Amino acid sequence: MTAPSGAAAPTEPAPAQPGTDPDLLYSEPEEDLRAAVRSLLADRGGPAAVLADLESGRAYDTGLWRPLAAGMGTAGLLVPEKLGGQGASAREAAVVLEELGRAVAPVPYLTSAVLAVTALLGCETDRPEVTAPLAALAAGRGVGVLAVPLPTAPGTLPEPSVRADADGLLTGEVTGVADAAAADMLLVPADGPYGYALYAVDASAGGVRVAPGVPLDLTRVPARITLDRAAGRLLAGQDTARAAVTGALLTGAGLLASEQLGIAEWCLTETVRYTAQRTQFGRPVGSFQALKHRMAALWLDVASARAAARNAADALATGGPDAPVAVAVAQAYCAPVAVRAAEECIQLHGGIGMTWEHPAHLFLKRAKADEIALGTPGRHRAALAELVDIPAP
C-alpha cells in the first residue's frame, strides 16, 4: 500500500483483523444438543403453551427450567468440568439460546446460565465463595442474576448504585434487573471499602426486596432490587470485579444475538407457512410477488444474522482479541433483524397477527425488549466506531 505524500505514516495500524478464521458452522455435537433442546421445548407445547401460561404470575416456567438446566445440563455449558460444569463453550450455549428464542421460552437461561455464570467465572475460581455458587448454578440448582439494569451495554459499566459497608452489608437499589424475581442469588456490584466490588446476596436474606414491574416482554420480566443492609459475601474487588462484570456483559450481548436469530427464524418460518396456506383473491397470499420478495429479503437477513451470531459465539468461545468487535457487529445486526422479522410476521398475518391468541406478539415483545437489552444497536455501533477506528466527526 503506497500512501500519497503528506498522508499519515504508512506504519499506522490497519483496523483489527480477526485473528484466526472463525468457525461459523455447527458441529455434530452442537446439532445433537439443538435436537435435544428442541424436542424438550416441543414437548412443553411451544409458543402456544407459553401464551397459555403467561398470566400464571409465576416468575418463569419451572417445569421447563428443571429438565433443561439440570436434566440436560445446559446451565453448566460455560463452566469447566472441574468446577462442576459441562466444560463446553459459548458456541454450545449459543445453540441453546437459538432454540429458546425460537420458542420464546420463559426461562432464565441468558440471565442465570450466561450472565451470572460468566460473572462468577471472571472472579478467582479457587475461592469457595466463588466455586460454591458457581457449582450450584452450573448444576441448575437455583437461579442467579447479575444485578445490573438489563439495558447496560458491555462497554459502559455504570457506577454501582449500591454501597457496601465494612461489614459487607449492602444498601441501595438496582432497577431493570431481568429475571430477578426468579433468582435465588443476586450478584451485586457495589461501591465500598474495596472500591468497585462484586458481592453475592441470597435473594431470601433479610433486607432484600425484589419487585417485578409490568414488562413489555412478558417472558423476561425486569424487577427492581432494593437492598437495606443486606448481607453480602465478597466475590471480587477492584479490577477483577470490573473485568468480571464487563466480561459477563460482553458474553451476554454476544449470545443474545443467537436468541435474536432464533426469534427471527421462527417468525420467518411461521410467516412462510401461513402465507402459503392463507388464500385471498383465489390464491395463496404468499404467491403475490409483493409478499414473496419481502420474505425472500428477510431470509437473506436471517442467513446473515446467523453468520454474525455464530461469529460472536465462536469469538467468545476461543477468547480471541476479536471478541469485542464480533459482539458489537452481531448485536448491531441481529437485534434489528429480530425486530423486523417479528414486525413482518404480524403484518403478513394480517388481522390474525394483531390478536392475543396468535403467539406472534410474544415474539415481537421479546424482540423489541432484546433490542434494548445489553446495549441498543446504536450503542453497539458507537462501540464499534472506537474498536475499528472510525471515529465520530
Added chain:
Amino acid sequence: MTDRTRESGRLDAGELRRRTADLLVSCPPAETAPLDFLRARFDAGLAWVHFPQGLGGLDAPRALQVVVDAELEAAGAPDNDPRRIGIGLGMAAPTILRFGTDEQKRRFLRPLWTGEEVWCQLFSEPGAGSDLAALATRAVRDEDGTGWVVDGQKVWTSGAHQARWAILIARTDPELPKHRGITYFVCDMTDPGVEVRPLRQITGEAEFNEVFLTGVRIPDAHRLGAVGEGWKVAQTTLMNERVAIGGARQPREGGMIGVAARAWRERPGARTHDLHQRLLRHWVDAEVARLTGERLRQQLAKGHPGPEGSGMKLAFARLAQQISGWEVEFLGEDGLAYDDWTLRRPEGVDFTGRQAGYRYLRAKGNSIEGGTSEVLLNIVAERVLGLPPEPRTDKDAAWKDLPR
C-alpha cells in the same frame, strides 16, 4: 338559515365566523349541557359545514370547517369525541350522505354526529379480509318481502361492543360474481341474533370483536343503495376510511412525532447521536407527510383532487410504526416496561394514547386496519400509476363456484 351571503351560493369564512358567534351567544358553552350544545351546533349547520343544509351543514367549502372548529375550541365548546365515534364520522356518514334516502339521512346523521349513537363496521370476515368481496355472510329476503334475514360471522369489528348501529355488507346473490352479489345495509346492533364477543389483541385490550349474526332481521328501509350494488357503496366507505385513518389534519409536531420529540426534550440523559439522527429523519418525514396532506387539501379546495390521498394512510402507518418503535428504544429501561395488560374494553381508539409500549403495539394495526399497506400499494400501482393488474381468475366466476 336559507339566506346566502353571495350569489355564487358559497359561504365565506367571515359568514361562518358570524354564525359561529351566533351559536355561542344562543348556547353559551359554560351554561349549556354538552349534548344540547352539540345538537344546537348540528342544527346550525356547523357540524360539518360542507354537508347539505338541514343535515348538519351549510353547503360551504369543506376547507372552511377549520374556521368553525378553531372558534369553537377557543370558546371552550364541547367536542363530540371523534375517538369514540370515528367510524360513524369517518365512514358511515359519508356513505349515508351519498347513498342514503332522505329518510335515512334524517334518521341517522344527527345522533351519529352528536355521539348519541355509536357506529361500527361489519365488513371483514374470517375468510374475507383483503379480499373483502369474497364475503360469505348471507342476506335473504324474508317471507313477506318487507325485509331481510342475515346469517354469518364478522371479525375484527372495532367498537362493536359500544355500537348502536353498524354498516354491514352481505351476500344477496351467490349466483353472481363476487363483486356483484353484495348488498349494503344498516344493522341494528340491539336486534336479537346479534352476538358480540370480545377479541383480545396484542395490546392486551379488546378494542375489536367477533360478531355473530344469526337470523338477524333487517327492514328493507335499512338498505343503503340498490340490491346487488353493495360493492359500489362499500367503495365509498373504504375510500373514506383510508382518509379517516391517515388524513387527519395535523399541526407541526402533531401525532406520534410530537410525543417522540417531547420525550427527547425531557430526557437529555438518554440521548445518543444515533437516536438524534434517526429522530430528525422521522421529524422530516412527519413534517413532509403533514405538508403532503395540506397540499392535498388545497388541491381539493380548488376542485382538483390529486392521487396523494391514496398515499396518506400508507405514510401515516409507516410513520406511526417507525416513530413509536424509536421511542421504545429511546426510553431504554422504561421502554422495557408496560403500563397494564389487564383485558379491558377501551372507550375509543387512541393511537397516541397511554404509554410508549402501547403505542408501539397499537401502531402495528395501522398498516392492517382499513386495508393493509400491501393492498393499498397495489391500488396505487394499478389505479394511480396505471400498471397492469395482477392476473385474476376469480373475477367473472359465480361466487358460489369460487374455491374457499
